[in-house]
Amino acid sequence: MRGRAHQYLGFGLVGLLLLVILTGFVWLPYDPLAIDLDNVLAPPSWAHWLGTDQFGRDVAARAMLGARISAFIALQTVALTVLAGLIVGLASGFLRGWTDRILMTFSDALLAFPGILLALSLIAVLGQSRHSIVIALSIAYLPSVVRVVRAAALSIREREYVEASRAAGDGPLYTVWRYVLPNALPPVLIIATSLFGWVVLSESALSFLGVGVPAPAPTWGNMLSSARPYMASASWLSIAPGLCIVATLLGINMLGDALRDRLDPRNAA
Amino acid sequence: MTDALLQVSGLRIEADQPGLAPLLEGLDFEVAAGERLAIVGESGSGKTMATRAIPGLLAAGVHRAAGSIRFEGEELTALEERDLRAIRGAGIGMVFQEPMTSLNPALTIGKQLAEGLKLHRRLDDAEIRRRCIDMLRRVQIADPERCLAAYPHEFSGGMRQRIMLASVLMLEPRLLIADEPTTALDTLSQREVLELMVALTREMGTALLLITHDLGLVAQYTDRVLVLEKGVLVEAGQTREVLAAPKHPYTAKLVGSLPRPGDGGATGGGGDVLLSIEQAVVEYRGKPGLFGAGAPKRVIDGVDIAVRSGEIVALVGASGSGKTTLGRAALGLKELAGGMVRFDGVDIAAMDRRQERDFRRAAQIVFQDPFSSLAPHLRIGEIVGAALRHVPGLTAAERAERVTRTLEEVGLAGYERRRPHQMSGGQRQRVAIARAIVSRPRLVVADEPVSALDLTIQKQVIELLQALQRERGFACLFVTHDLAVVEQVADRVVVLEKGRIVEEGATAAVFANPRHDYTRRLLAASPALAIAEGSAS
Numbered sequence: 014m015r016g017r018a019h020q021y022l023g024f025g026l027v028g029l030l031l032l033v034i035l036t037g038f039v040w041l042p043y044d045p046l047a048i049d050l051d052n053v054l055a056p057p058s059w060a061h062w063l064g065t066d067q068f069g070r071d072v073a074a075r076a077m078l079g080a081r082i083s084a085f086i087a088l089q090t091v092a093l094t095v096l097a098g099l100i101v102g103l104a105s106g107f108l109r110g111w112t113d114r115i116l117m118t119f120s121d122a123l124l125a126f127p128g129i130l131l132a133l134s135l136i137a138v139l140g141q142s143r144h145s146i147v148i149a150l151s152i153a154y155l156p157s158v159v160r161v162v163r164a165a166a167l168s169i170r171e172r173e174y175v176e177a178s179r180a181a182g183d184g185p186l187y188t189v190w191r192y193v194l195p196n197a198l199p200p201v202l203i204i205a206t207s208l209f210g211w212v213v214l215s216e217s218a219l220s221f222l223g224v225g226v227p228a229p230a231p232t233w234g235n236m237l238s239s240a241r242p243y244m245a246s247a248s249w250l251s252i253a254p255g256l257c258i259v260a261t262l263l264g265i266n267m268l269g270d271a272l273r274d275r276l277d278p279r280n281a282a
Numbered sequence: 283m284t285d286a287l288l289q290v291s292g293l294r295i296e297a298d299q300p301g302l303a304p305l306l307e308g309l310d311f312e313v314a315a316g317e318r319l320a321i322v323g324e325s326g327s328g329k330t331m332a333t334r335a336i337p338g339l340l341a342a343g344v345h346r347a348a349g350s351i352r353f354e355g356e357e358l359t360a361l362e363e364r365d366l367r368a369i370r371g372a373g374i375g376m377v378f379q380e381p382m383t384s385l386n387p388a389l390t391i392g393k394q395l396a397e398g399l400k401l402h403r404r405l406d407d408a409e410i411r412r413r414c415i416d417m418l419r420r421v422q423i424a425d426p427e428r429c430l431a432a433y434p435h436e437f438s439g440g441m442r443q444r445i446m447l448a449s450v451l452m453l454e455p456r457l458l459i460a461d462e463p464t465t466a467l468d469t470l471s472q473r474e475v476l477e478l479m480v481a482l483t484r485e486m487g488t489a490l491l492l493i494t495h496d497l498g499l500v501a502q503y504t505d506r507v508l509v510l511e512k513g514v515l516v517e518a519g520q521t522r523e524v525l526a527a528p529k530h531p532y533t534a535k536l537v538g539s540l541p542r543p544g545d546g547g548a549t550g551g552g553g554d555v556l557l558s559i560e561q562a563v564v565e566y567r568g569k570p571g572l573f574g575a576g577a578p579k580r581v582i583d584g585v586d587i588a589v590r591s592g593e594i595v596a597l598v599g600a601s602g603s604g605k606t607t608l609g610r611a612a613l614g615l616k617e618l619a620g621g622m623v624r625f626d627g628v629d630i631a632a633m634d635r636r637q638e639r640d641f642r643r644a645a646q647i648v649f650q651d652p653f654s655s656l657a658p659h660l661r662i663g664e665i666v667g668a669a670l671r672h673v674p675g676l677t678a679a680e681r682a683e684r685v686t687r688t689l690e691e692v693g694l695a696g697y698e699r700r701r702p703h704q705m706s707g708g709q710r711q712r713v714a715i716a717r718a719i720v721s722r723p724r725l726v727v728a729d730e731p732v733s734a735l736d737l738t739i740q741k742q743v744i745e746l747l748q749a750l751q752r753e754r755g756f757a758c759l760f761v762t763h764d765l766a767v768v769e770q771v772a773d774r775v776v777v778l779e780k781g782r783i784v785e786e787g788a789t790a791a792v793f794a795n796p797r798h799d800y801t802r803r804l805l806a807a808s809p810a811l812a813i814a815e816g817s818a819s
Contacts, residue, residue, distance in 0.1 A: 173655035174665075177717070180613055182642030182672045191668075195659045 020271040026264025034081045043071035045078045046229050054247045064249040066239065072253050075231040080257065082232050086146055087212040093151040094158050095205050101155070102162025103197065107170050107189055116159070124156040129218055136224050143226055146219060150212055161204050165197035172196075199276040206269035210262045217258055233258050286312040286352075287489050288336065288457055293349035295331050295340070295513075305344060306332055306513040313457065318480065318490040320500040320521065322536065323510035324736040329493045332510070333459050337370045338363070354456065372402040375455035375488075377446050377479075379462040385434040385442055392430030395449045402453055413452060421448040421478055440471030444478060451482055458483055461493045468601035468763050473807040476503055495736055497540055498808075501525050509533045539741040540766070556626060556757050557589040557612060557645075557725055563620030564607050564781075581607050583781040584621070587759075591724060594751065594758045596772035596789065598765060598804065604781040606650075609727045609761040613645050625725070639672050646718035648747075650730035652710030656702040662689070663698030666716045673721055688720040689713075692746060708739035712746065719750055726751075727759045732767065744771060765808040769793055777801050 042062070049069030057064045063072035105116040123131070132149040139145035169175060170193060178188045213233075219225035220234025228235060233254040240250035295306040306328040313319050323329045334340050336351055338358065351358045353373060358366065370376075378384045386394060395414040399405055405413070411430070418426035421444040434442055443463060450458065460479065464472040480503050483490045492504055500507050500521055507524050509517040509532065517530040528534040564582035581604045589595050599605045610616040612623055614630045622629045625641050633641060646669070649655035656665055666685045670676060676684070689697055692712040702710055711731060718726050728747065732740040748771055751758055760772055768775055768789060775792050777785040777800065785798040796802045 172657075173649040173651060174657040176610075176615060177647065177649065177655055178668070180615060180642065180645075180647050181669050181721075182639055183668075192657050196657070 019267050020274075023264050023267025023269075023271055026260050027268050030080060030084065030261055030264065033077055034084055037077040037081050041074045041077055043074045045070060045074040045231055047071075054243065054250075056247070057249055063253045064247070066236075066247075066250055067243065072236075072250065075236060076233070076253050076257055079231040079233045079236060079254065080261075082143075082226060082230060083213050083216055083234075083261075086143060086150075086216050086226070086232075087209050089147045090150045090154070090212045090216075091205050091208050093147060094154050094208060095201060097151065098155055098158025098162050099194070099197075099201065102159045103166050103189055103193060105159065106163035106166025107185070107193055109167075113163075117163070120156040120159050123152065126153075128153040129215060132215065132219060133222070133224060136219070141224055141227055146216060146225060150215055150219075153215075154208060154211065158201065158204060158208070161200050162197055165200050166193055169193050169196050203269055203273050203276065206265055206272060210265040210269075213258065213261055213265075217254075285314075287315045287317075287354060288313040288491075289350075289352040290332075290336070291350050293332065293335060293351065294347045295328070295335060295344055296347040297344050299343075304347065304513060306335075309349070309510075309515055311508055311515070311518065313489050313491060315456065316484075316487045316489055317506065318483070318492065318504045320492045320494060320504040320507045321510060322494055322497060322500055322507060324495055324536075324738065326512070327510040328513040329510050330461055333461060333491060333493055336459065337374045337376065338366045339370075339376075368402070371398050371450075371455065372453050373455055374457045374459060375450035375453060377443070377450055377458065377460045377463045379465050384446055387434050389433075390430065391432055391434065391445055395430070395445075395452060398449060398453050414448075417448045417452045418445070420482060421445070421451075422474075423448070438471070439467050440475055443467065443471075443475050447475070447479060447482070451486065451488070454486060455488060457489045457491065459491045459493070462495070463492075464499070465494070465496070469765075469804065469807045470600045472499075479503075497525065497536055497737070509536070535738055539738040554591060555588045556591040557587075557759070558624045559585060559587040559608070559612060559621070560624065561586060561621035562608070562611055562618055562623065564604070564611055564616055565619040578619070580619075581781050582611065585778070585781070585783055587612075587776055587783075587786075589725065589757050589759055591757050592755045593774065594760055594772045596760045596762060596768040596775045597778060598762055598768055598775060599778035600763060600804065602780075603778045605761045605763075605778050606729055608778065609647070609729045609759060612759055613647055613727055614641075615647075639674075643673055643721045644723050645725040645727070646721065646723040648711070648714050648718045648726060648728045648731045651734050652707055652714055653702075653734075655714050656710055658702055660701070661698065662694070662700050662702070662705075662713055665702070665713060666720050669717050669721045684720055685716075688716045691719075691750065692716045706739075707735050708743060711735060711739075711743050715743070715747060715750070719754065719756070722754070723756055725757045725759070727761065729761045730763070731760075733762070733764065740767075747771075765793075765804060777804070 047070065049065070052061070052065050052069040054067055055061055055065040055069070061071050061073070063076065065071055066075070101116055101120070105113045131153045135149035135152060136145050139148060175188060175192050178192050183191070216225060216232065217234030217237065220232045221238040223238060225234050226232045236254040237251055240247070240254070243250050289312050291310045293306060293309040294304055296302070296304045309332055311319070321329045321332065331340065331344065335346050336353070336358070340346065346359065349359075353369065358369070361369075392411075392414060395417070396410050399410050399413065414430060415426040418429055423429050423441065423444060429445070437445065458479075463479065464475050467475060476499060479490065490504075492499070494500060504521050506519065507521045508515055509524070509530065511532045517524060517528065517533045524533060525537055528537050562582055562585045563580065565578040565580050567578055585608060587595065587597075597605045597608060607616055611618060614623065618631070622631060624630070625645060628637060630641060663682070663685050666688060667681055670681050670684060685698065689695060692715055694709060694712050694716065697705070697709075702713070705713070714731070731747065732743050735743060744767060760768070762768060772789045775786065775789045776783055777792070777798065779800045785792060785796065785801045792801065793805070796805055
């Protein structure tokens with residue numbers, strides 16, 4: 014029963030996030046970039062639900078646009094990481110031998126760097142833009158996906174249905190495409206959901222550190238960052254984006270758990 | 283009757299989910315002190331559940347709905363979990379099926395053996411060590427001192443099961459429950475472990491409750507037998523009487539599925555040599571040391587085998603003899619380190635693309651484990667159809683038609699849309715057979731095709747394979763450790779020991795007059811043959 018409540022909460026929170034993002038396309042309470050110097054640091058009110066920041070910009074509107082930007086960056090990063098991870102992981106796990114050794118050495122080397130530091134230095138090289146955030150985070154998170162895919166591929170390649178495919182005369186590419194890939198997908202799907210959560214968090218952290226999405230475009234991270242000096246006097250500035258991050262992570266992780274339960278063959282009817 | 287060691291009456295086990303039929307219904311039985319009782323039945327008959335209920339170890343999802351279980355006069359069902367724990371191990375010992383998972387891989391054997399003694403007896407460390415060594419010696423572990431410091435992965439399945447037995451018997455239980463203790467072992471270790479179990483329990487006066495689906499073992503090792511079918515006790519009595527004259531039709535069916543000499547009989551093919559394995563050598567890379575790979579391990583060492591078209595050749599040997607590897611090598615699925623395999627006179631390693639494609643179509647394989655050989659995400663129709671992918675000049679409709687007809691032939695008409703997990707083990711193995719024959723091969727390598735199945739299902743699958751072989755006339759290399767099956771199907775038999783051929787010849791001749799010592803030991807270790815001979819005389 015407890016598990017059920019978890020699942021519903023997860024679906025609910027992620028649904029809410031989607032709703033906020035979709036609403037943001039057709040309606041925002043204010044222009045999130047419009048500066049209104051008469052209304053600086055206004056506390057939450059009927060006019061400004063979540064208050065305004067130091068330039069008088071509406072916090073609710075900025076949080077809604079921020080959700081869109083954060084989610085898009087996370088989606089792009091997850092897609093890129095999973096795609097690259099599948100290719101590298103399948104090659105490594107299915108071919109074994111030298112390919113495996115070389116790829117895993119690279120992957121282990123990447124893994125040895127703290128993710129956020131690696132992303133920081135990559136952005137320093139690539140220049141500060143949305144694309145470089147996506148590329149930097151994808152590279153930083155690649156090893157974790159590669160490991161999962163490789164482990165799955167290693168165990169699947171020993172299954173007799175893979176041998177049966179060889180015995181039937183199928184080439185290795187076809188065998189991987191038809192037999193290894195589909196059976197390696199469930200664990201990848203699970204890691205993809207938690208990856209989404211990590212990327213939202215990392216992107217916020219990068220923005221907080223000032224190397225994320227360039228101003229004036231809002232993200233939850235750079236909203237938090239610019240709210241720091243006003244933590245005591247205008248706490249609403251940090252509470253709103255902070256809560257958004259927490260709710261999103263919570264929802265995504267619960268969704269991931271539900272997905273894991275669903276995909277676990279032991280729970281299949 | 284009241285002096286029975288264990289008295290189970292009216293035992294009823296149900297699933298927690300309401301509305302399902304009970305899994306076990308009104309089971310009554312007794313075990314006297316020192317007696318050896320067998321519970322037989324196929325998978326799903328409830329035999330494991332019945333015995334798990336005794337020490338209160340039912341799996342989650344099922345519970346005891348009614349019935350009493352008295353052990354040494356004490357009602358176990360009324361006991362608290364804490365008091366039950368005192369009885370488990372010290373009063374009732376259990377040995378499980380899987381020796382690979384029932385020992386903790388992270389602890390040394392010595393620690394695991396000592397655990398039980400520490401829990402149930404007050405002894406000092408020196409005394410515990412002395413007892414452990416003594417017990418290991420009794421289960422015939424060669425170097426008990428060294429064994430104590432070793433970890434489970436350093437031992438083979440048979441050795442682990444002996445260690446398991448030692449750890450259980452060290453507490454001197456009055457009742458030993460052994461749940462399919464040797465199913466995971468090969469025939470030779472099976473015999474060793476069981477004889478040891480019987481000898482030790484007899485010596486210690488321990489009663490033995492043996493759960494098995496193998497009637498051959500029942501005949502050899504137990505006094506009385508209970509037969510369970512779908513959760514209901516259908517027959518009980520002295521082992522000898524039950525097996526000689528089964529009263530219930532289900533028991534008769536079980537006894538009837540035992541492979542017997544003289545059954546069926548081989549067809550005696552004799553065409554041209556289709557497959558010839560010449561001086562084959564297969565090596566595995568050795569365990570890599572810190573620097574570089576270790577010395578390669580030779581698993582097949584200079585083997586010659588010829589299979590003529592239409593002939594069934596059995597390849598037998600204990601586990602580790604290299605028979606499975608050789609079967610794979612015959613199809614080019616394992617690379618040879620020396621020698622060659624010719625199919626229709628052509629070296630399969632030197633084939634061009636066209637020849638290779640034709641070879642792949644003409645030579646097929648049926649694997650041992652029907653749960654791992656069928657891709658779980660595909661439908662049955664797709665799995666069988668995949669074997670036709672490289673057959674030239676077939677339209678999609680013709681392909682579907684061939685799949686449908688082949689499924690009919692293996693008795694699975696209309697199963698195209700099912701998925702593997704919706705089918706039983708026997709049905710899955712039929713799918714595997716359909717996949718192998720759909721491309722009309724001239725050679726089928728069958729790698730232990732029935733050893734993972736229940737006895738009655740084994741019989742059906744073997745008969746199916748035989749019927750198809752007779753009808754289509756493909757040659758078959760039948761890899762197995764089960765000599766009873768060999769006698770039933772094979773024209774010729776090749777006996778493999780440690781990667782070399784130790785004996786070969788016509789099946790009847792080899793069975794009647796085995797020349798090599800290893801063959802004789804294999805024959806002696808085949809319990810099914812022993813009872814078949816016993817009932818014939």
